[in-house]
Amino acid sequence: MKVLITGGAGFIGSHVAEHFIKQQHDVYVVDNLSSGYRANIPFIDDDHFFHTDIRNYDEIESIIQTHQFDIIIHLAAVVSVVDTVENPEESNDVNISALVHLLELCRKHLSHLKKFIFASSAAVYGNETTLPKSINSHIQPESPYAIQKYSSEQYVKLYHTLYHLPTTSLRFFNVYGPKQDPQSQYSGVLSIMKNCFDHDKTFTFFGDGEQTRDFVYVKDIVQAVQVVLKQQASDGQVYNVGTSQPTSLLAIYKTFVSLYQKEIPVAFADPRDGDVKHSYADIEPLKQLGFLNRYTLQEGLDEYLKFEMNH
Ligand SMILES: NC(=O)c1ccc[n+]([C@@H]2O[C@H](COP(=O)([O-])OP(=O)(O)OC[C@H]3O[C@@H](n4cnc5c(N)ncnc54)[C@H](O)[C@@H]3O)[C@@H](O)[C@H]2O)c1
Structure with a gap:
């Protein structure tokens, strides 16, 4: 299958990319290398690597139209909470607007899409004290980053409700590896x-x-991606990914x-x-x-x- 990983040269993305390569999928990466490294993904050749920003809307549209991906894993983001506090408008563009654009492209061009996975974060829970944090826990975003992740989750869900896109959001806890x-x-x-x-x-x-x-090991994040890919029941849903x-x-x-x-x-x-x-x-x-x-x-x-x- 054809897989697109945005932010695929980053920490988590490089592990997800390696996993799909090992499974013999045709893996493409879009990354502007703002916090990732080309050296993280030596197994992706230059024909499969697009060194571009997810806000380059025309280029992203042409990539999606040309390659007709079966699976999209959307990890590219301004990942630093501090950066989102300092640059709320720019981080909104990357973390929300570019995601909505991607969802629109999926709706318009990828009628056969099998799964769209969005990387959300435990940050959405903020300082709310109930434990453990469950999907039904109160949401209390305390940074632009958390608001952006939560808004994006809502869009991701909405595109399932409105257009039956097979979307899933995963709220990662503290990933290491x-x-x-x-x-x-x-x-x-x-x-x-x-x-x-x-x-x-x-x-x-x-x-x-x-x-x-x-603290959740990055390979367990990869496993979570694999599990939701295989389960249609995960369409339109949001899941925590941690260890409990x-x-x-x-x-x-x-x-x-x-x-x-x-x-x-x-x-x-x-x-x-x-x-x-x-x-x-x-x-x-x-x-x-x-x-x-x-x-x-x-x-x-x-x-x-x-x-x-x-x-
Ligand atoms: N690491 C964690 O503990 C954790 C926890 C919760 C959620 N997340 C989310 O998981 C995803 C991956 O995080 P990570 O830890 O691998 O971070 P990372 O910084 O290593 O990866 C993010 C990748 O996105 C790329 N990128 C950033 N802005 C881009 C843009 N405008 N256009 C194209 N590419 C762009 C970066 O160059 C980088 O390769 C992010 O969405 C992050 O918010 C991570």
Whole structure:
């Protein structure tokens, strides 16, 4: 099948692309390399790589008309919450308008489309305290990023309701794994901690380190994509993707200590404004489709470290 992955040169996108390549699909990537790297996807040749912005509407339309994709995985986005606060209008264009444009192109040109998957985020729940976060939990977006993800989910759902497009949104929790960019200021906390262990630098906990998150290994994200692709029942739906396990940052630190067999200096700073203390996902609806986490935190971290050592 022909698969288009927007943002396919990024952290998650490169794993999704590799998965589809291994399954012998014909995989195309659209990416402007604003936060991704061409080197993340050496298995995609130049004929399958479009170095362009998803806001280049004419070019995107021509790509979609020409290639008649069966599957579209839409991951391209302004991913930094801080960037969306600083540039709400531009991030709206990327995170909402370009998505609506893509949905319109699917409606107009891809009558045989088998699935459109949109990458949403646990950020939509904000600081609402109910746990676990379920799809029916109260939504409390607290940044342009979260508003943009939630609005996009609504559009994605609406295109199913109005036009029967086979769309699904996945709310990713805290994803970690190989190719996560530790240089990025906004990178996941886990890759930042790993970077500190690699270079014996001080890791700073904001708060007491007891805050919990639902850390999900990137290959389990790929599995979630695969599961919803196969299940028509997922059309028009939104799912959490996590592990259902809250893990504290201190626990992560201890796991790193055991994997690296060393300690590094740590510091404690004031909690960051607006940081939620605890978060983990209710993934029951996804499990009902056949999803089962394949990676414990220990296994995911172990594979992550081994991958980075070999590259
Ligand atoms: N990593 C996480 O923990 C996490 C959690 C929740 C949701 N998400 C969502 O998953 C998706 C992938 O995130 P990621 O962690 O792989 O981030 P990433 O930054 O590694 O990947 C995003 C990719 O999109 C590309 N891109 C950005 N703007 C673009 C544009 N205008 N046109 C074309 N390409 C563009 C970037 O170059 C990059 O390759 C994003 O939509 C993100 O919001 C990620």
